[in-house]
Amino acid sequence: MPDLKLAIYAVSVSAHGRKHAEPAPSGRSEFQRDRDRIIHSGAFRRLEYKTQVFVNHEGDLFRTRLTHSIEVAQIARSIARRLALNEDLVEAVSLAHDLGHTPFGHAGQEALNACMKEHGGFEHNLQSLRVVDVLEERYAAFDGLNLCFETREGILKHCSPEHAAQLGTVGERFLQGRRPSLEAQIANLADEIAYNNHDVDDGLRSGLLTLEQLSSVRLFANHLSEVRTNYPNLAERRVVHETVRRMINTLVTDLISQTELNISKHAPQSVDDVRAAPPIVAFSTEMHELNRELKAFLRTHLYRHYRVMRMTAKARRIIGDLFNAFYEDPRLLPPQFNPSAESERSRAVADYIAGMTDRYAIREHRRIFAIEEI
Ligand code: MG
Numbered sequence: 001m002p003d004l005k006l007a008i009y010a011v012s013v014s015a016h017g018r019k020h021a022e023p024a025p026s027g028r029s030e031f032q033r034d035r036d037r038i039i040h041s042g043a044f045r046r047l048e049y050k051t052q053v054f055v056n057h058e059g060d061l062f063r064t065r066l067t068h069s070i071e072v073a074q075i076a077r078s079i080a081r082r083l084a085l086n087e088d089l090v091e092a093v094s095l096a097h098d099l100g101h102t103p104f105g106h107a108g109q110e111a112l113n114a115c116m117k118e119h120g121g122f123e124h125n126l127q128s129l130r131v132v133d134v135l136e137e138r139y140a141a142f143d144g145l146n147l148c149f150e151t152r153e154g155i156l157k158h159c160s161p162e163h164a165a166q167l168g169t170v171g172e173r174f175l176q177g178r179r180p181s182l183e184a185q186i187a188n189l190a191d192e193i194a195y196n197n198h199d200v201d202d203g204l205r206s207g208l209l210t211l212e213q214l215s216s217v218r219l220f221a222n223h224l225s226e227v228r229t230n231y232p233n234l235a236e237r238r239v240v241h242e243t244v245r246r247m248i249n250t251l252v253t254d255l256i257s258q259t260e261l262n263i264s265k266h267a268p269q270s271v272d273d274v275r276a277a278p279p280i281v282a283f284s285t286e287m288h289e290l291n292r293e294l295k296a297f298l299r300t301h302l303y304r305h306y307r308v309m310r311m312t313a314k315a316r317r318i319i320g321d322l323f324n325a326f327y328e329d330p331r332l333l334p335p336q337f338n339p340s341a342e343s344e345r346s347r348a349v350a351d352y353i354a355g356m357t358d359r360y361a362i363r364e365h366r367r368i369f370a371i372e373e374i
Pocket of ligand 1: 068098195
């Protein structure tokens with residue numbers, strides 16, 4: 001059970017419960033049980049070998065989706081605790097938010113979405129929900145992890161109206177223009193704080209970004225000059241760590257104080273009031289602008305760096321080749337991924353590919369296309 005008394009607008013219990021009724025857990029909350037199920041899932045372990053920007057074999061120190069998810073959970077829990085919100089729920093959502101990602105980050109997602117164009121598309125948020133609702137096969141009584149509604153709602157960050165209409169209760173808010181819980185809103189922005197900052201760190205470590213380039217980004221430059229003034233003889237790597245640490249702290253502190261202001265402005269008395277209100281968890285206008293500047297910088301200088309683009313091109317080719325090979329001849333699929341009906345062929349292939357780690361996809365590509373491999 002949570003140590004601190006929760007605010008009236010926090011999610012304290014699951015109002016909508018689980019799809020399959022289960023006895024209440026003993027000695028832990030419903031959301032702690034969700035978190036535990038997520039950590040014990042196969043999809044969670046595969047996050048270790050999936051990446052966002054850099055591919056897993058490029059270096060041992062780069063973030064993977066696993067370390068990213070742990071960083072998101074850390075940031076989200078700190079924020080939730082300060083605001084007397086449900087830490088267990090934000091932790092569960094944070095740890096599960098990337099479970100549906102394909103190998104090779106956004107390049108993989110785009111490639112698989114293109115392959116699935118005629119078959120309903122591929123969207124990683126929806127896939128994360130599909131992993132916890134359907135694809136994990138660990139329990140005797142049900143498919144998936146049978147998570148609480150509030151955890152599932154937090155995992156489904158974005159969704160098109162067409163998809164939302166097919167999802168039942170968890171999709172309704174996208175059709176009604178309502179918000180998820182504050183806990184879900186926190187996990188969403190903690191994700192952004194985590195990746196913007198660790199991409200700066202990984203970008204510098206890889207040599208794709210330089211401190212000089214980053215001096216044009218105000219959020220970074222302000223902290224950098226402070227660190228350099230206070231510690232003139234500090235080694236470069238420590239200058240970077242100290243600057244990034246301060247950036248994260250500034251973003252988190254700003255988010256908490258702006259959210260407190262928004263809470264007093266909208267004065268929600270329940271989770272339902274939160275759902276009806278405009279987004280409450282937010283940066284201040286000034287910090288939103290600084291954050292936007294940092295994101296724009298990363299897009300231009302890191303995500304579109306020619307070395308990243310080369311890997312992106314390879315990723316696209318690997319995913320496209322695998323999809324076409326399996327779709328044309330499903331007999332190449334491992335038996336457990338074989339579609340049970342012809343109408344499910346494309347989705348079965350997408351599920352198989354989405355579940356692959358970076359290195360598994362590379363190996364599978366070799367096994368399918370290289371004559372000397374078996
Ligand atoms: Mg993420």
